[in-house]
Amino acid sequence: MIKLKLPELTPDEPAPPRDPAASMSLINDVIRHPLDPSYEAEAAKRRASGAQSRPMNRSPLLILTMILIGFGLATSAMALRVPLGVAEKQHDELVTRINAGQKLIDQRSGTVKTLNADIARLQESALQRGNRTGTTDDLREAEAIAGAVAVKGSGFVLTVSDAKNAGTDAQGDPRTSGSDTGRVTSSDLQIVVNGLWQAGAEAISINGQRITSLTAVRFAGQAILVNFRPLVPPYAISVIGPGSIKADFEKNAGGNYLSTLSKGVGITSKFETDKSITIPAAPSVSLNHARALKENQ
Known part of the structure; x- marks a missing residue:
């Protein structure tokens, strides 16, 4: 077995200071060398040969396609969005229809009440002719209780x-x-x-x-x-x-x-x-x- 002998420090000799950036060596290396070594070597080779980086090829077909897609999205958004004026118009038309329907219901309800009153009058007259005064009183009480x-x-x-x-x-x-x-x-x-x-x-x-x-x-x-x-x-x-x-x-x-x-x-x-x-x-x-x-x- 090989034994390593560590240097001993004398009591009067201070310990060497620790580098605070030692734990961040990987981060520092990434910051200083962001490119992969292979990419960096290739870029250096291109610079040495005098080659210029070429911009991305933007063909007319690609530009036309992007314009058409944007136009389609804008048209879809406008079609799905109901204009405020149209919504207000639909609301007013619905309110008008409801009011007209309610008016018709009121008219027919009035007709029903009139007919019910005629029926009640004829019933009472028939009961009086039949000498059924007690039945008439019972009928009136039942109608009042039932809300008729x-x-x-x-x-x-x-x-x-x-x-x-x-x-x-x-x-x-x-x-x-x-x-x-x-x-x-x-x-x-x-x-x-x-x-x-x-x-x-x-x-x-x-x-x-x-x-x-x-x-x-x-x-x-x-x-x-x-x-x-x-x-x-x-x-x-x-x-x-x-x-x-x-x-x-x-x-x-x-x-x-x-x-x-x-x-x-x-x-x-x-x-x-x-x-x-x-x-x-x-x-x-x-x-x-x-x-x-x-x-x-």
Whole structure:
């Protein structure tokens, strides 16, 4: 075995300083000699022979191809982009068609109401001729409960509206998918209406739309629909019921929920009591079940 003897340092002799760049020798070598030795040798050979580096050959066909590709990309981008003027025109046409359709629906709904009123009048006349006064009273009560006829009585109007600082989008519209803070939702109205029924309400409408057992209060996009009619805030909830309904509502789950909305997100609510309330009939009431009435012998 061969033993190497290392030089010994005397205590008074300091250790040699270490080169700080020793660990970066590879990086320094790459920086100082960026070219591969073979490439560098070839370049030196070309310089020695006096050869000039030639630029890349740009043929007319290549230039024409690049121009055609750029033109095609620009044309595709313009075709995919809908001009603002065209979008606004399509929006206006759609709004016009919706308004025309809504007007037609209103006209036909009025015709249906008129025919229903004629039917009710003829029914009542037939029952009176048949000496069926009790049946007439029962029919009127059933129609009022089902929402088939307008009703009038004492009650109040509860107005619920979005918070003053309700979120809006970039155009200031509070009814878009990008802004929902502080807005009344369909779920809010459902809970409030259920609380009013629980408190003893006999008839309810929201912005003139009668609420029955078949009515759906729901979202469609960002609009609240009642009887398939879009509603806009504020939401005036008209209620007919006993004198204690307001106090009972404020104590139950619906009233507590509305109070939480007012305190939490700033949704506003206001009661207008001691009023004679008129609630219209539902737009359409369909007959689903019927049974024959047997006369007493």
